[in-house]
Amino acid sequence: MDGPLGPRESAEFVAGKSRDVSIDGGGVRSVAELLLAKASGPELSPGAWKALHELNPRAADEAAVSWVFVTDTLNFSFWSEHDEHKCLVGYKGRTYSGYWSLCAAVNRALDEGIPITSASYYATATLDQVKHIFRSDTDVPMPLIEERHRILNETGKILLEKFQGSFLNCVRKSEKSAQKLMHLVVESFPSYRDVTQFEGKRISFYKRAQILVADTWSVLEGKGDGCFTDISSITMFADYRLPQVLAHLGALKYSKELLEKLLRGEMFSYGDRQEVEIRGCSLWCVELIRDCLLELIEEKGEKNSREINSILLDYYLWDYARDHREDMKGIPFHRTRCIYY
């Protein structure tokens, strides 16, 4: 049986048949114009990954790649029932929530001498050890901690069996192709298989596999093993934050019925029609924003415009969502509990 449609094709297919989510052309243009002002700035550059985020590794070595692999293996489902009551991790004088609480916990463990980035450790770590590593400073634990434990054991065992315990070996097998690495990750590690059905077709968003390729590219600073020739083929990462910020910026519109469900905080199951429409239309929306931005840069005749790809747009919009949490309070995000995003 042939594989599912790739993320970009899946998104275009979903957007073409979507009923409750639509892409607003005017909103796409206004987001492209917002990004145009940043196009030659520091935020929309590969260096921002390290420069703007103190928890990310400074180095570009094997240990840094192992850090990326373990964090992206666990990079899912941080939202809490009540935003004022959530998992928090204090690290080096700062308190972190959401995705950053994961990174803070990983760095705290390493400082405590726990080799959490080593496959030989996490392949056999116990549930209690994992609960200790990802412990919260509040009485709200990190969501899906049992699943995280299971995935760590599963992924660590496979990394030891197939890649001598080093994700850098997996990267090197991709021969500097982002697409090859994405597919090698999905084929090798079951928890990365972000695949579902829509209108009778098998589709994929591969959110964690794509962000893993992107973060590997970022941590290696686009050089050496991280010099992927086709990095621009990677799309945005279909999580639960990007739809929220795209709706906030007017590029994504929800039907009245869907908006009411979202505002009621109703749960969606992974693979529900409306959940797929939200993720697929968000992904396609960022592709259209990128196309529009490249046209605006062309029109402006900017010579020194560096490579703008969907990864950098995604990182920027994700950070924007973080920085505008208050303004976005009225725009709900969709609540799905799953290991894929």
Ligand SMILES: Nc1nc2c(c(CN[C@H]3C=C[C@H](O)[C@@H]3O)cn2[C@@H]2O[C@H](COP(=O)(O)O)[C@@H](O)[C@H]2O)c(=O)[nH]1
């Ligand atoms: N589309 C997209 N989704 C991303 C990321 C990141 C962090 N990655 C990069 C960002 C900075 C670092 O440099 C990393 O490279 C996490 N997420 C997702 O968001 C959700 C968590 O959100 P909150 O509950 O607010 O922490 C969850 O689904 C998580 O999987 C990204 O960049 N893009």
